[in-house]
Amino acid sequence: MAKRRVAVVGGGLAGLATVMKLAELGVEVDLFSLTPVRRSHSCCAQGGINSVNGLTRQLGDSEWRHFEDTVYGGDFLQHQPPVKEMTEWAPRIVDLMDRLGVTFNRTPEGFRDQRRFGGTLFARTAFAGATTGQQLLYALDEQVRRWEVGGKVVKHEFWDYLGPVIDDRGIARGCVAQDLVTMQIRVFPADALVIASGGCGLIFGRSTMSMACTGSAVSRTFQAGVRYANGEFIQVHPTAIPGADKLRLMSESARGEGGRIWVPRKPQDPRPPHLIPENERYYFLEERYPKYGNLVPRDIATREIFNVCTREGLSVERDRLCVYLDVSHLPRDVLDRKLSGILEIYEKFQGVDPRQQAMKIFPAVHYSMGGLWVDYARSASGGLEVGSPRNHQTNIPGIFAVGECDYQYHGANRLGANSLVSCIFSGLITAPGIVALLESLPGGAAADQPSSLYDRAFREHQARFKALLARDGNGENPYRLHEKLGQIMTRAATVVRHNEDLDRAYDEVRELEERATRCALADTSTWTNQNLVFTRALADMFPLAKTILKGARARDECRGAHYKPDFALPDVSATDPTERRRQAEAWCDRFEENNRRWLKTTIAVLDSAGEPQLSYEEVDTSLIPPRPRLYGVVGGNLIEEVWQQRQAARAAKPVPVG
Amino acid sequence: MSSPRDPYEHGGGPARREAFDVVVLRQDGPGKPSYWERHRVAYEPDMNVISVLQRIAANARTAEGKPVAPIAWECNCLEEVCGACTMVINRRVRQACTALVDRLLDEHPGQIELRPMSKFPVIRDLVVDRSRMFETLKKIRAWLPVDSYLDMGPGPRQSQDNQELAYVLSKCMTCGCCLEACPQYVKIELQRQPGETDEQFDQRQKAAFDRGFLGAFAIAQIDLFNTNPIGEMTSRERLDALVAEGGIQVCGNAQNCVRVCPKEIPLTRSIARAGRIATRHVLKRWFDR
Numbered sequence: 037m038a039k040r041r042v043a044v045v046g047g048g049l050a051g052l053a054t055v056m057k058l059a060e061l062g063v064e065v066d067l068f069s070l071t072p073v074r075r076s077h078s079c080c081a082q083g084g085i086n087s088v089n090g091l092t093r094q095l096g097d098s099e100w101r102h103f104e105d106t107v108y109g110g111d112f113l114q115h116q117p118p119v120k121e122m123t124e125w126a127p128r129i130v131d132l133m134d135r136l137g138v139t140f141n142r143t144p145e146g147f148r149d150q151r152r153f154g155g156t157l158f159a160r161t162a163f164a165g166a167t168t169g170q171q172l173l174y175a176l177d178e179q180v181r182r183w184e185v186g187g188k189v190v191k192h193e194f195w196d197y198l199g200p201v202i203d204d205r206g207i208a209r210g211c212v213a214q215d216l217v218t219m220q221i222r223v224f225p226a227d228a229l230v231i232a233s234g235g236c237g238l239i240f241g242r243s244t245m246s247m248a249c250t251g252s253a254v255s256r257t258f259q260a261g262v263r264y265a266n267g268e269f270i271q272v273h274p275t276a277i278p279g280a281d282k283l284r285l286m287s288e289s290a291r292g293e294g295g296r297i298w299v300p301r302k303p304q305d306p307r308p309p310h311l312i313p314e315n316e317r318y319y320f321l322e323e324r325y326p327k328y329g330n331l332v333p334r335d336i337a338t339r340e341i342f343n344v345c346t347r348e349g350l351s352v353e354r355d356r357l358c359v360y361l362d363v364s365h366l367p368r369d370v371l372d373r374k375l376s377g378i379l380e381i382y383e384k385f386q387g388v389d390p391r392q393q394a395m396k397i398f399p400a401v402h403y404s405m406g407g408l409w410v411d412y413a414r415s416a417s418g419g420l421e422v423g424s425p426r427n428h429q430t431n432i433p434g435i436f437a438v439g440e441c442d443y444q445y446h447g448a449n450r451l452g453a454n455s456l457v458s459c460i461f462s463g464l465i466t467a468p469g470i471v472a473l474l475e476s477l478p479g480g481a482a483a484d485q486p487s488s489l490y491d492r493a494f495r496e497h498q499a500r501f502k503a504l505l506a507r508d509g510n511g512e513n514p515y516r517l518h519e520k521l522g523q524i525m526t527r528a529a530t531v532v533r534h535n536e537d538l539d540r541a542y543d544e545v546r547e548l549e550e551r552a553t554r555c556a557l558a559d560t561s562t563w564t565n566q567n568l569v570f571t572r573a574l575a576d577m578f579p580l581a582k583t584i585l586k587g588a589r590a591r592d593e594c595r596g597a598h599y600k601p602d603f604a605l606p607d608v609s610a611t612d613p614t615e616r617r618r619q620a621e622a623w624c625d626r627f628e629e630n631n632r633r634w635l636k637t638t639i640a641v642l643d644s645a646g647e648p649q650l651s652y653e654e655v656d657t658s659l660i661p662p663r664p665r666l667y668g669v670v671g672g673n674l675i676e677e678v679w680q681q682r683q684a685a686r687a688a689k690p691v692p693v694g
Numbered sequence: 695m696s697s698p699r700d701p702y703e704h705g706g707g708p709a710r711r712e713a714f715d716v717v718v719l720r721q722d723g724p725g726k727p728s729y730w731e732r733h734r735v736a737y738e739p740d741m742n743v744i745s746v747l748q749r750i751a752a753n754a755r756t757a758e759g760k761p762v763a764p765i766a767w768e769c770n771c772l773e774e775v776c777g778a779c780t781m782v783i784n785r786r787v788r789q790a791c792t793a794l795v796d797r798l799l800d801e802h803p804g805q806i807e808l809r810p811m812s813k814f815p816v817i818r819d820l821v822v823d824r825s826r827m828f829e830t831l832k833k834i835r836a837w838l839p840v841d842s843y844l845d846m847g848p849g850p851r852q853s854q855d856n857q858e859l860a861y862v863l864s865k866c867m868t869c870g871c872c873l874e875a876c877p878q879y880v881k882i883e884l885q886r887q888p889g890e891t892d893e894q895f896d897q898r899q900k901a902a903f904d905r906g907f908l909g910a911f912a913i914a915q916i917d918l919f920n921t922n923p924i925g926e927m928t929s930r931e932r933l934d935a936l937v938a939e940g941g942i943q944v945c946g947n948a949q950n951c952v953r954v955c956p957k958e959i960p961l962t963r964s965i966a967r968a969g970r971i972a973t974r975h976v977l978k979r980w981f982d983r
Contacts, residue, residue: 060843071768072828074868075776134849137838137922139861146851165861170775174864178837185832217817246770280738280745281791282772381773384792386740464843515752558754559763563723564818567751567764 043226047073050439051232052176053463059183077246081169084161087126110447112662166377208434225482241522243401255576266406268587274337276400283400360394408437425473438462448596511556549578608671743790777867872951910951
């Protein structure tokens with residue numbers, strides 16, 4: 037039997053977890069990454085990693101409750117079996133990372149310490165200082181280096197994945213990639229191809245994501261025929277530090293420790309914040325949400341900050357939207373003991389000490405819940421069939437997707453500290469399925485395929501590269517087009533969405549896409565040509581940008597991060613009890629009606645003209661029935677009561693046998 | 695204010711400066727001559743060296759208006775956790791992302807100077823080849839050799855003190871600042887010989903790297919892994935690397951490393967500890983012969 041090889045694109049947590057598990061199972065791997073894998077975007081995760089643990093278990097927590105919080109937080113849009121399996125693995129994953137040397141914070145007795153994060157009542161989150169993602173990434177990077185020395189893994193760092201090789205039967209047989217130093221293009225036969233390339237934040241111009249997060253690897257796979265699911269679900273984090281190059285995350289823990297969000301009541305008050313008296317400050321979250329205050333759920337905080345700056349014109353600065361996040365009133369020892377890590381980031385990048393003066397923050401694009409469509413094999417107990425090649429395989433046989441670039445775990449909204457666990461889990465569950473696939477490859481191994489298949493793929497990509505290089509002269513500037521794309525996408529498809537804006541944005545993006553075909557290269561050399569690589573990545577942003585816009589335009593509802601005020605359910609605002617009851621009943625009717633229409637996965641495919649076409653797929657909600665997500669809804673208690681009564685009445689009715 | 699606009703757009707604002715010069719030491723490729731180039735950049739609030747390089751790339755013209763290829767540089771996270779964007783800025787090695795333009799112009803009014811690191815071969819412009827650092831991590835076996843990735847329960851319990859010591863060492867992002875500042879760390883740049891295959895060249899280069907100095911970052915990593923309860927079980931192989939050719943004995947104790955580390959890792963503390971342990975290890979090996 038010919039030797040089997042697997043190609044993995046992307047070396048963040050998901051890619052590295054896949055590689056190390058494959059290597060342990062005896063499979064040889066080629067690993068491709070735009071950067072040395074130790075510099076991948078996973079290192080930016082700050083907060084921690086969620087799992088039920090010994091302590092929370094004794095307070096009533098369980099794998100099931102972690103599962104429940106995740107699907108409730110995600111507004112029930114995710115298939116439930118993969119989420120159930122993930123939350124069952126989570127405690128074992130954290131144990132494994134502990135054995136691999138992650139420097140988790142400790143209790144005085146020497147156990148792992150845990151903190152509480154959004155969307156749950158339990159302190160489930162293990163953490164390593166303020167850089168948990170970095171520490172997890174290093175542990176996996178070290179394991180993969182061990183396998184590299186052991187001869188199982190070949191790393192191709194500073195390589196750009198150009199696309200899959202697909203044979204006449206529609207089966208993936210490898211990939212094409214380009215060395216970003218020498219610009220040499222090579223074909224890599226592989227028996228399975230795993231895409232683990234992370235999010236696509238650069239489509240929004242500036243975001244909290246790293247510069248490698250262009251979405252290009254995903255887009256190239258999408259353009260080759262893999263389906264893209266739930267593209268319209270983009271998480272916008274409420275608090276980031278606006279920067280000229282990037283929007284840097286300011287962790288939720290600043291508010292958890294007592295930080296307050298406010299704007300001056302007088303628009304663009306020129307005085308420095310500490311000289312504005314208390315009665316001239318507008319603590320809008322505290323005033324509007326007396327119960328939750330500054331700790332309202334992420335999507336609500338994000339929308340309120342956005343509205344106070346845009347609709348109400350109360351941005352702190354005239355020329356840039358921002359509000360104050362103030363911790364300067366907190367005791368110095370609290371700041372130093374609990375928040376020093378994140379306050380240093382602010383000080384380092386803004387040159388202002390937040391202990392003395394309020395921080396200026398604004399929401400920023402943070403995470404893509406949607407991604408490449410992947411399958412799963414449901415087990416009898418409602419989890420996953422471990423070892424099935426269906427797990428994480430896309431609609432093209434032989435192509436898998438794991439990590440942020442798949443759509444599987446977070447539904448319409450991701451809970452904090454769930455991304456790290458989903459990345460590692462998806463890698464660990466996918467590897468044994470790939471091994472099973474390698475044992476019964478349809479049509480033989482990649483190494484046995486005719487060389488004409490690979491020659492054709494090489495020639496195609498080589499020709500594209502040459503054509504791009506030949507484009508000099510007075511064309512469009514790719515950096516300016518990217519800036520424009522970011523402005524359009526941020527305006528139309530982030531916090532608040534309106535159909536007119538989405539329609540206009542779609543037309544504008546199509547126009548930009550057309551202009552991008554006329555981009556001129558300022559650099560036509562064939563050595564470390566970053567100008568060319570960027571221009572190519574820009575072209576690949578458009579199919580995803582259009583998919584995000586089209587999915588958002590079509591989905592006439594509010595769900596998780598996708599918020600369209602024109603389709604929001606009305607508040608229960610009447611004072612007369614009978615009328616209130618009627619309103620709550622009507623609310624529940626509309627909620628059920630809306631779920632019948634929209635509790636569905638959006639599936640996009642690209643047609644031959646390069647336009648995304650949408651269809652919808654049922655969501656497996658068989659384990660936990662969907663219910664209203666009532667954080668911060670006016671009249672929520674009454675809606676909850678009506679909803680419970682309806683469920684009880686339904687349960688009492690005999691189920692027809694048949 | 696009702697019309698939507700780009701919420702992140704910077705307007706004019708109270709700009710303190712209008713424009714400034716950036717001089718860059720460029721090089722088109724390995725073995726090519728280096729040359730200085732001057733760019734003029736319009737001032738914006740909150741700029742760092744990354745955004746300066748982004749503006750230069752978009753403009754692609756020198757201060758004199760001559761069209762040029764964008765400057766090549768390496769970056770990723772822009773939050774000083776990935777270690778990619780190390781360069782020599784105003785004569786000091788540091789991360790481009792945390793090099794704020796306001797501060798740089800306060801230090802040296804009117805002009806910012808950018809050079810590639812000098813201890814690594816230049817690939818192009820500000821991009822250097824730091825693969826030697828990753829090869830060093832292989833040499834010192836910087837990983838925990840666990841039995842398997844199956845479920846074996848949690849790792850060993852550890853004290854808060856131990857965690858704090860380990861965490862500060864494990865924040866090392868392989869940026870290379872400590873090596874750039876080290877008088878003992880010497881650049882290794884091999885020329886390809888006629889008829890040499892890629893594989894032969896790689897082998898020859900790896901052998902040269904193996905003989906070269908480990909550097910402060912690697913000594914701190916040995917300290918990290920050898921004080922981990924699991925790592926301690928295989929400490930001998932890391933100590934062998936510590937005292938081999940290019941090991942800790944090369945350190946001249948200049949202590950520049952600890953002064954330039956952007957993560958404030960106590961590198962000299964690790965070097966001192968490793969020095970004591972290395973002496974014991976060498977003696978033990980000698981007596982065990």
